[in-house]
Amino acid sequence: MTVFHRNEKKEPLPEALKGGVVAIGNFDGVHRGHRSVLERALTLAAERGVPALVLTFEPHPRTVFRPEEPVFRLTPAPMKARLLEAMGFRSVIEYPFDRDFSMRSAEEFIQTILVDWLHASAVVTGFDFHFGKGREGGPAFLMVSGERHGFTVSLMDAFRDENAEVISSSRIRALLGEGDVSAAAGLLGYRYTVEAEVIGGEKLGRQLGFPTANMQLPPEAELKPGIYAVHFRRADGTLRDGVASYGRRPTVTENGVPLLETYVFDFSDNLYGETCSVSFFGHLRDELKFDGLDPLVAQIRRDEEEARALLAGVRPLGELDARIAF
Incomplete structure (x- = not known):
């Protein structure tokens, strides 16, 4: 899998990647709604070799465009690349988006990126894809450009769930x-997963007999504070069950920075500095403030018991979930 970062030096694309089928979109989440575009691109590429x-x-x-309101990314770039690789893509082209790029014309986008640089033989995107200054380029523009430059265009309808939404x-x-990680998994096609470096904490969990691997999620993350049953994966691929708390730890601190703290079952090694991932399988309860540490410890034991029971029966939702969360 090649993650190719385009920059203004206009370095050439490797010859092995030219002339391919190009799926275009942000694909945040690489969810089931994106699959019609992505799977069509994979099918075309296989047919054409x-x-x-x-x-x-x-x-x-x-x-x-709205830096004061950064978007909650379901899949930051590294996680998105992992998912796309698991689906079978050869390369992800991460093109830098800034205000200068947004002012380029639709024709310039077609000529400089799709034709001159990628040498695309086919383009697959959503039926509502727009591009270029003022969103001047749309489906009709793309179709006409494909005929003129020699690449085919496939426009895919929005994918709907079992309730036609x-x-x-x-x-x-x-x-x-809302903390509904189970419903989110149904739309994603895999368990929602975050990835971050394990950082040091106050070590209170270790003192209480429940050492945790602490991670800081981006400030714009909108995951509901609470307790979750999770799978925890180390950088070497080792997978373990666990229970994770996301929030500000109201029992032991006032206005703490939100942290994801995972108690990894039957594990005691040092994880500091290691980039690990956490996959969410179920919301057990909301974050609560307890009257002291003894009630907190008793509740953690109940959370562990509930998480172990929930995780004992989980199965992959499909091949992608098996690759990411199992």
């Missing part, structure tokens, strides 16, 4: 904000 690539943009355009990143963010 050419590489399948994803063209995406970093940072998220909304973060550029469109699956979207914003809908999944709302579910995570």
Whole structure:
């Protein structure tokens, strides 16, 4: 898997990646709603014997236009690349998005990126994809450009769930904000997963007999504070069950910085500095403030028992979930 960062030096694309089928979009979450575009690109690439690539943009355009309201990313760039690799893509092109880029014309986007640089033989995107200054480029513009430059265009309809509702990143963010990680997993097609470096903490959990691996999520993360049953994966791929608390730890601190603290079952090694991932399987309860440490310890024991029971029966939702969360 190649993650290719385009920059203004205009370095050439490796020959092995030219002439491929290019799926275009932000694909935040790589959720089931994106699969119609992504799977169509993979199918076309296999039929034609050419590489399948994803063209995406970093940072998220909304973060550029509204920096005071950074978007809650379901899948930051490294996690997105892992998911796309698991689906079978050869390369992810992370094109820098800034205000200068947003002012380029639709024709310049087609000519300089799709034709001159990627040498795209086919483009697959959503039916509502717009691009170029003022969103002047749309489906009709793309189709005409494809005929002129020699690449085919596939425009895919929005994918709907079993209730005929469109699956979207914003809908999944709302579910995570409610703590409904099970419903979010149903729309994602895999368990919601975060990845971060394990940092030092106050070591209170260790003193209480429940050592935790602490991670700091981005400040814009909208996951509901609470207690969750999780899978914890180390950088070497080792996977263990655990129970995670996300929030400000009201029993032991006032206005603490939100932390994800995972008590990894049957484990005691040092994880500081290691980049690990946590996959969420179920919301056990809301974050609570206890009258002292003894009630907190008693509740942690109950949380551990409930998490072990829940995780004992979990199965992958599909191949992607098996690769990411198991």
